[in-house]
Amino acid sequence: MTAIATDGNPAADRQAEKKWRRRSLAALAVLLPLTLAETSYDSVREWLHGEDLVARDVDFGRSAPFGGSDWRLADLRGGKAGRLPDRAFAVIATFSVTIGDPDLQRLWLGCKLMLTDATGRRWLPDFISGVSLPDGVMNCTSAIFSGARKGDVITIGDTFIVPEDAIKTIRPAVGLGSERPWYLRFQRPPK
Incomplete structure (x- = not known):
């Protein structure tokens, strides 16, 4: 059984799977930079406060x-x-x-x-x-x-x-x- 329930139509199953893959890739494209920014924020702030720039x-x-x-x-x-x-x-x-x-x-x-x-x-x-x-x-x-x-x-x-x-x-x-x-x-x- 797949995570996406369809009417048992294999073409519809492939279509739904492609749709979720596209959505997942789009979410990854948004979330990855946000995650990097959030995890590096403290390091950048400390670097700025430690250097004469x-x-x-x-x-x-x-x-x-x-x-x-x-x-x-x-x-x-x-x-x-x-x-x-x-x-x-x-x-x-x-x-x-x-x-x-x-x-x-x-x-x-x-x-x-x-x-x-x-x-x-x-x-x-x-x-x-x-x-x-x-x-x-x-x-x-x-x-x-x-x-x-x-x-x-x-x-x-x-x-x-x-x-x-x-x-x-x-x-x-x-x-x-x-x-x-x-x-x-x-x-x-x-x-």
């Missing part, structure tokens, strides 16, 4: 609200220093940050200073023997646990190793966990 450009000398505080590029300088490979330069980027919301452990979790260039490459902070941050400059982690209060102005910075071909187009950037997928990308200081 969308830049908010900030002119040099201007500040921008980000992660409950106002960020401004204070300085960008570089040159040959320490034991660097050929055609590599040390770069120090510093930011002046006016604290708005002092809950930095929540708002700045995943704080990441970086450099980007015109081709989209990124460089994260790196240790450079013989190169240190200027006095009074903290890295992201130190700033998060510094106990800064509303209205305090702190200086955050880090050191980077950048290839020679990127020096003319690098731009400092800041990413914070509470703001992802957005990040701030600052214009270089005028020459």
Whole structure:
């Protein structure tokens, strides 16, 4: 006995079976993409919140609200220093940050200073023997646990190793966990 009861007519049975097969294939064409979208939604959401994908450009000398505080590029300088490979330069980027919301452990979790260039490459902070941050400059982690209060102005910075071909187009950037997928990308200081 078949799942579809007909009058015992074999032609009608084949016709009904073809009809249900077409309906099943149409349902599969609709349900498969919906199932994939539903099962990947959380993964895509987590990926978006873990990556700095969308830049908010900030002119040099201007500040921008980000992660409950106002960020401004204070300085960008570089040159040959320490034991660097050929055609590599040390770069120090510093930011002046006016604290708005002092809950930095929540708002700045995943704080990441970086450099980007015109081709989209990124460089994260790196240790450079013989190169240190200027006095009074903290890295992201130190700033998060510094106990800064509303209205305090702190200086955050880090050191980077950048290839020679990127020096003319690098731009400092800041990413914070509470703001992802957005990040701030600052214009270089005028020459």
